[in-house]
Amino acid sequence: MGEVTVSTADRRGPVEEWIETWRHRELMAHMLRRELRTQYNRSLLGWAWSLINPLTTLLIYSVVFGIILSGNDVVPRGAAGIQSFPLFLFSALVAWNVYSTVSTEVMQSFAGSLQLRNRIYFPAGCQVLVSAVSALIVLTVEVAVLAVAFLVATPAHFALLGLVPVVALAALLGLGVGLMLSVPNVRYRDVGYLYGVFLRFFFFLTPIIYPMSILEGKEVAGLRLDAAIRLNPLTHYVDAIRRVTYVHEWPPAKLWAIMLTMSLAVSVVGWLAFTKYAPDATEGR
Amino acid sequence: MAATTDLAVRLSGVGKSFRLYQEQTGSLRNRLTGMGRTRFREFAALTDIDLEVPKGTMLGIIGSNGSGKSTLLRVIARVYRPTSGRVETQGRVSALLELGAGFHHELSGRENIRLNAAIMGIADGRVQTLLDDIVAMADIGEFIDSPVEVYSSGMRARLGFAIAVRLDPEVLLVDETIAVGDLQFYEKSMEQFDRMVAGGTTVLLVSHSLGLIERKADLVLWLEHGRVAAFGDPGSVVGRYIDHYTGGRPLDADGDQFADDDALLLESRAGEGCAYSGDSCTVRIRFEYAKGAERVSVGFVSHHGPMPYSSAIEVPRVNGLDETGELAVMLPIVPLPPGQYAIEVVLEGSSGQQVLRTPILVYPDLSEEAPAGRLAMPLEVVVGF
Numbered sequence: 282m283g284e285v286t287v288s289t290a291d292r293r294g295p296v297e298e299w300i301e302t303w304r305h306r307e308l309m310a311h312m313l314r315r316e317l318r319t320q321y322n323r324s325l326l327g328w329a330w331s332l333i334n335p336l337t338t339l340l341i342y343s344v345v346f347g348i349i350l351s352g353n354d355v356v357p358r359g360a361a362g363i364q365s366f367p368l369f370l371f372s373a374l375v376a377w378n379v380y381s382t383v384s385t386e387v388m389q390s391f392a393g394s395l396q397l398r399n400r401i402y403f404p405a406g407c408q409v410l411v412s413a414v415s416a417l418i419v420l421t422v423e424v425a426v427l428a429v430a431f432l433v434a435t436p437a438h439f440a441l442l443g444l445v446p447v448v449a450l451a452a453l454l455g456l457g458v459g460l461m462l463s464v465p466n467v468r469y470r471d472v473g474y475l476y477g478v479f480l481r482f483f484f485f486l487t488p489i490i491y492p493m494s495i496l497e498g499k500e501v502a503g504l505r506l507d508a509a510i511r512l513n514p515l516t517h518y519v520d521a522i523r524r525v526t527y528v529h530e531w532p533p534a535k536l537w538a539i540m541l542t543m544s545l546a547v548s549v550v551g552w553l554a555f556t557k558y559a560p561d562a563t564e565g566r
Numbered sequence: 567m568a569a570t571t572d573l574a575v576r577l578s579g580v581g582k583s584f585r586l587y588q589e590q591t592g593s594l595r596n597r598l599t600g601m602g603r604t605r606f607r608e609f610a611a612l613t614d615i616d617l618e619v620p621k622g623t624m625l626g627i628i629g630s631n632g633s634g635k636s637t638l639l640r641v642i643a644r645v646y647r648p649t650s651g652r653v654e655t656q657g658r659v660s661a662l663l664e665l666g667a668g669f670h671h672e673l674s675g676r677e678n679i680r681l682n683a684a685i686m687g688i689a690d691g692r693v694q695t696l697l698d699d700i701v702a703m704a705d706i707g708e709f710i711d712s713p714v715e716v717y718s719s720g721m722r723a724r725l726g727f728a729i730a731v732r733l734d735p736e737v738l739l740v741d742e743t744i745a746v747g748d749l750q751f752y753e754k755s756m757e758q759f760d761r762m763v764a765g766g767t768t769v770l771l772v773s774h775s776l777g778l779i780e781r782k783a784d785l786v787l788w789l790e791h792g793r794v795a796a797f798g799d800p801g802s803v804v805g806r807y808i809d810h811y812t813g814g815r816p817l818d819a820d821g822d823q824f825a826d827d828d829a830l831l832l833e834s835r836a837g838e839g840c841a842y843s844g845d846s847c848t849v850r851i852r853f854e855y856a857k858g859a860e861r862v863s864v865g866f867v868s869h870h871g872p873m874p875y876s877s878a879i880e881v882p883r884v885n886g887l888d889e890t891g892e893l894a895v896m897l898p899i900v901p902l903p904p905g906q907y908a909i910e911v912v913l914e915g916s917s918g919q920q921v922l923r924t925p926i927l928v929y930p931d932l933s934e935e936a937p938a939g940r941l942a943m944p945l946e947v948v949v950g951f
Binding site for chain 2: 284285286287288289290292305307308311312315319322397398399400401402403560561
């Protein structure tokens with residue numbers, strides 16, 4: 282005979298919720314396969330879109346900032362003496378895209394899963410974890426193109442392997458933020474819109490289209506910009522991805538420690554918040 | 567519950583309340599501006615429900631709209647977490663809570679079968695064999711490979727039903743009032759429930775069809791305002807339910823006009839003594855020719871008084887019948903909003919008239935919103951230029 286299932290007013294704790302979610306791993310595998318298969322449904326170019334979008338951004342910024350605003354002369358020299366604004370930009374853009382895409386997808390997927398969860402039971406964590414992994418798989422295309430671009434433009438170097446952990450840590454940070462925002466986003470749709478606005482600001486407050494060196498000695502109202510920008514968590518991920526690709530330098534232990542601490546702390550806090558509030562968000566009230 | 571293995575479902579002291587927020591849409595502005603705290607009030611959909619359902623039985627759940635029937639199923643299905651108390655289920659639970667169960671609208675019917683199987687935790691190997699079985703049972707032709715969003719409601723109902731039933735649940739929860747479609751399919755599904763119960767499955771069925779519940783269910787739970795009003799043997803619970811809704815009203819004040827038990831009988835899809843708003847029903851009349859029965863007219867009586875009557879029609883007289891006769895009058899539509907009424911039959915003849923009355927409980931339409939007003943008029947709109 283089947284096992285006994287108990288449901289009471291007591292909320293499952295974060296660890297129990299994780300176990301319950303893991304128990305449904307076959308469901309998650311199914312959802313992941315489905316999500317990847319339907320990702321580019323009814324689209325002629327299909328998976329090419331996961332490249333066209335970042336490459337368009339790369340092209341626009343390379344023309345506007347690299348050529349029109351002479352960014353090519355400002356970017357520092359990298360490995361093997363290259364000085365290329367597009368490559369300098371591309372590396373940072375990938376780290377940014379990983380973070381922003383994963384966090385946004387996770388946030389939105391939870392709201393999207395409520396309709397189904399209102400009719401049939403499965404743990405709240407399944408859909409959000411699946412969407413994080415699915416987003417990351419789609420982003421892999423972009424990461425791979427970045428790696429190939431550097432393999433072509435510069436000699437092969439072991440530091441390029443650092444791309445994998447940096448991307449993974451940026452995704453973990455995105456998952457944590459997405460988890461924190463997913464429940465408020467159901468209650469107040471403003472959260473999703475606000476986050477979009479926030480991301481647009483932060484894109485320029487992160488050293489993506491400019492090198493950090495450009496900020497040295499600059500002050501705004503007594504605030505030293507090169508110090509202030511380090512308060513932005515994403516600065517460190519961008520710094521790290523540039524080191525492993527553009528500079529061919531394995532990031533120092535301190536940088537790894539900063540990223541690891543932030544990604545773990547944010548994702549753990551995200552999971553705690555999610556497991557506390559998500560079960561009741563199901564009822565859409 | 568491990569010790570009492572003969573139970574499929576057990577609820578002890580289960581309550582479920584919702585927060586009803588006052589404002590229309592969730593907006594941060596209301597929260598951030600001085601309007602301050604979000605105002606809400608607690609609404610208790612279920613209060614202190616104790617219930618034990620033995621394995622292999624069919625439990626019928628009845629009650630008026632808003633009495634908590636659907637919430638109860640959702641709590642048992644774990645879609646809702648109870649606010650208090652404890653819900654225990656034994657074995658795999660499958661639920662048909664809405665038309666089309668747990669469908670993902672962009673996926674094809676076939677992919678939805680796989681998704682539901684995955685949610686139910688059925689191994690991929692078994693799904694393949696179940697798949698053909700479900701496709702055959704749903705019987706929706708090549709639509710099975712089209713996205714569910716293009717399905718008609720009948721197709722959704724059939725596929726949802728086939729999935730819920732064939733994924734081999736040990737406990738099946740069905741909200742028949744919204745999850746089951748047309749009549750033909752409805753009958754087919756009832757037969758299926760019978761077979762499943764015979765095979766040891768426990769079925770919890772929310773239904774407005776009192777006749778059906780009384781015939782098929784082993785136990786009946788009557789919910790009223792989220793509490794258990796009665797629980798037990800179908801005959802007595804359904805009887806008390808009908809009495810509650812028809813008895814003690816001004817309707818039977820002139821009780822002497824009421825027909826004796828079998829002189830007037832109302833039948834419809836909703837069962838004896840009930841009908842769905844807008845649906846058809848049949849009135850069976852046993853009468854005495856001697857008291858005058860040449861013309862018959864049928865009407866409804868509400869608390870506001872008599873409703874419009876049908877015009878009198880001739881009673882066909884069959885040779886050889888001179889003492890008592892039987893008539894079946896088919897009403898193509900019950901033109902009444904949900905509520906309690908009486909049905910009144912007037913038989914007229916040269917030697918006098920007979921007035922027969924019986925209570926009728928009108929339920930909301932199977933598929934549509936309950937009409938407002940005192941009369942439910944079927945309308946047809948033609949637009950021309």
